[in-house]
Amino acid sequence: MCKFHNTESGIGAHVALDSFRLPKNVVPTDYVIKLFPNPTGKSGRFRGEETIAVTVKEATNVVALNVCEIKIQKVRITRGGKSIVGSVSVNKENEVATITFPKTIAAGDWKLHLSFT
Secondary structure (H helix, E strand, O other), rough: OOOOOOOOOOOEEEEEOOOHHHOOOEEEEEEEEEEOOOOEEEEEEEEEEEEEEEOOOOEEEEEEEEEEOOOOOEEEEEEEEEEEEEEEEEEEEEEEEEEEEEEEEOOEEEEEEEEOO
């Protein structure tokens, strides 16, 4: 379960601790998310695809994302005709996925493509 805490109104709010903050070198500017429910539950509750428009402020080969209760299956970053496939590691305690690319991602606007379950 994602990390929530109780408020006076009884509504949960996400825990915002400095140790959970993401680096500011890659900034999301737009999200497109597609969810495909699996009512039979044979292969999980759902699967999804997400495209995140990001601005890379300084060259890097690592992108960090908040994740909770999903498993990223595939990830790639694209710009123009260029596509770079990344690998994912997840810190479940901090709910952060770290995507590492084999090549440096230059500063500028990119699209990050994810598929997940």
